Amino acid sequence: MERQLRIIVPFKFNGAKGRLSSALTPDQRKELSFAMLRDVLSTVREFGRVTILSRPGLKAEDVGRDVDILESDLDLNDALNDLIEMQAELGWPSDILIVMADLALITRDTVKGILDCQGDVVFCPGRGGGTNMILIRNCIFRTCYQGRRPSFLENLEFSRRSGLSAAVYESFRAGCDIDVPEDLVEVLLHGRGEARRLLEGWGLR
């Protein structure tokens, strides 16, 4: 039987993408953030119920229908682990896939790729040691986005210490989160959605 999947997309709508400030105005950064989010949502939504994890104040009309918004005042890591604990208390009705909102290049195949990996938990590394997607099949896992070392190492280490089987899913597209001006060219070269059209509309090439 195929397991149910719940997809969590953490999203920061306020002051997002500050490291793009040398290339884009605050309004452009906000617009790009939402465009990337909508690209991610339209890619992942066929795989399960989608929840955007956000600070309070995100407007439903900005993110489209068919998606839940879960507001939290906690920082990213605590908010994610609260959510994991809630699912655990409910008897783990579905696995959890965490997908960062700035993965502007991911496609259906990228998502299928991580879902096809074995393991209690599957990590998809981003550039610089980030963890851009996490597939969680075991309720004792907790995300480690705020440790001393890169989250990819912290997440692997947590799994090891907890006796969980961890797999790594390496993906060119999911490895590419859009953080700094140099990343914009990746959207222009490899993107297929709203974010790319937005950048092209601004005359970026």
Next chain:
Amino acid sequence: MERQLRIIVPFKFNGAKGRLSSALTPDQRKELSFAMLRDVLSTVREFGRVTILSRPGLKAEDVGRDVDILESDLDLNDALNDLIEMQAELGWPSDILIVMADLALITRDTVKGILDCQGDVVFCPGRGGGTNMILIRNCIFRTCYQGRRPSFLENLEFSRRSGLSAAVYESFRAGCDIDVPEDLVEVLLHGRGEARRLLEGWGLR
């Protein structure tokens, strides 16, 4: 019948990796370049005859046995296309796989991945629009590493204009060429060879 493969690894031994100068001394950059080259060679060598394409002066003892060195005074693009033309004149005795010498993360599976792709030519994109590997199965292809636009686009465009079927092989590991200080963490996190041990030996973490 399996087709023969000739693997070309372009390598710059003089003044290599200048963009790492804020993080590494000239000697360290040279040492790292050679370590990455040897990692690449040891990964690709099982797939075919390997030729290092280099400016004159590369010493055989620095790169190990079982590998040819082809010296050329031409720039990268012309040297590669000379080589392709020579193969074409010989009746294309083998396909050609070009692999950049700074792909410190590639594994056997990475190489298998591109070889498994269909197409007259297969491009593996690097960060920023580079083309980190090219598999050439048709003798009319010419590399486009010195165009106006990123080589990935130029190579695709050349294929289209020439009526060649082009495929794209996306790989987290092969997408990661080591050019700037921020890339070193990728070697430390995901590398498995000499380059990683070298960086660790220098106290990088």
